[in-house]
Amino acid sequence: MVQAPQLPTNLAPSDSEPFLDLGFQLPDPEDDQILDLEFQQQIETAWQVCDRFDLQTDIWRGRILKTVRDREKKRGEGRGVGFLNWLKDREISKSQAYNLIELANSADTLLDSGCLEPEDVNQFTKRAFVETAQAAPEVQQMIGDTARKGDRITRREVRQLSDDWTAMTSDLLPVEVREKAADQTIPTRYLAPLVKQLEKLPESHQVSIRDAVAQNPDVDTLKQVTSEARYLSRYLESATQVQALNNESLNLELALEEALRLGCLNSTAELVSQAAQLEQAIAKLYTTWKRINTLSERVYVDTGASSPHLRTLLSCLDRLSSHSIEFCLGDPKGEGFSRTIRLKLDDDQEASDVGTWE
Known part of the structure; x- marks a missing residue:
């Protein structure tokens, strides 16, 4: 369980307090005697406190929502109508509720796996915590080790570690590229998007793109093939959804090869996507x-001569x-x-x- 933050005794909520006082004072924006560095430090401290409370509050809200949902699922009737009514009474959308439940599940998974201790949660920003929950287990462990040292974890650090791990371990990248990533000749931020798109493609297309990258392992090539892989995945995904393309005389692979040869893959992928829509x-x-x-x-x-306006409608x-x-x-x-x-x-x-x- 995530431990509640330690608050001064005078911060306990009461009916007379309109909101929780977190115990810090914001600097006066019109005070010219405060140096810019000091001003920024005070603002950053206040922001981190709010970020911490926001994360912990959403985790507990997710747990509450999950408890209500499971209760209604077991005892309620009408396919979850009780839970939906509960959300409606509190002006919470269904998507927002399930996002919070997912966050709570992620927190419990990270804590149960031993990657994090309850007090480590305070080191995360909310967005960094969500990114960590979606990362590979090895990345979660590295981030957990960093949090235990007392270092602040932001979304940037999580993404950097995730990109580094992807660049060093993904078999979808040729050896030449992984070597350049290891010696920092190629920034890893260009590799993770390519791997993400390659994972959506059949092996035959993966091989052709890997070969192109291996021949020219540079940033420009990575940008080009990442864009190409994105359009390929859109084409292949949309083509299977379009009924008009269920024609025996049509060979989707050959049409794709022609689009690649003529340099109109972008337009073709967009055309098929729009057709599906x-x-x-x-x-x-x-x-x-x-x-x-x-x-x-x-x-x-239900109407008649006595309701002429409804008839007009x-x-x-x-x-x-x-x-x-x-x-x-x-x-x-x-x-x-x-x-x-x-x-x-x-x-x-x-x-x-x-x-x-x-």
Whole structure:
């Protein structure tokens, strides 16, 4: 468990205190007698105290949230509705809650593994702690050793150690590059992004990129192949998601080779990525359109001559619920930039089945 910070006895919270007094005084920004160095030191001290409390508070919030979630999961009904209502009452989003739970789990993992002692947590900034939890076990151990010495751990130190470890140990990098990283001829910060992208690629593409780096082990080559690997991964990931590309006459690998040969890999990867997003947008638009139709029919049945304004509302929405959807993009009055977008939606199956676009 993370130990609570030692506070003066007069800092215990009470109903009369609007916030917790952390016991330090901020320098007067208008006092010209305070030297810049002294001013910065006082500010840095105050900031570190706040950073420490922020980290410990979020860890405990994560533990609290996890406790409530597990309780609701065991005894609650309605697929976690109780937990979601608990979050809603406290104005906490679901994503924020699970980020805090992840932070708490990371803290418990680091403490249980022996990488950190409870008092070592005070040496971390919040972002550094999160980075440490995501690092390799060997990096966590090195960072833990540094924290035990009483050194301040920031995100920069964690990233530097992670980059150094990646550069020295990753088999995805050629020996020539690892040697240059060891003698500091090549900064390790250029190697970690390349390894991250190479891990997403099939072995055949990894080999070609490694060969290119081995032939020219310099910073410019690393930047170029890292960018190329990023576009390759985007192309390969998006291509499998695009239904329009499920064509027997299409060879994705050969198309990729041609894009590489012509130097248009960036544009091709972006094209495929946008196609995937368009198909997802079409599916979402279709389901939303079906939902509007269902709700319109329900409201129409529940209304009559006594509700002319509701009928007018339904009439206005007819251009979105009919098979011919019409929407004005831009200024609806046509005084500025405007375009009228018309889409025709035809369903070739029964009303409850997924339709096709024409």
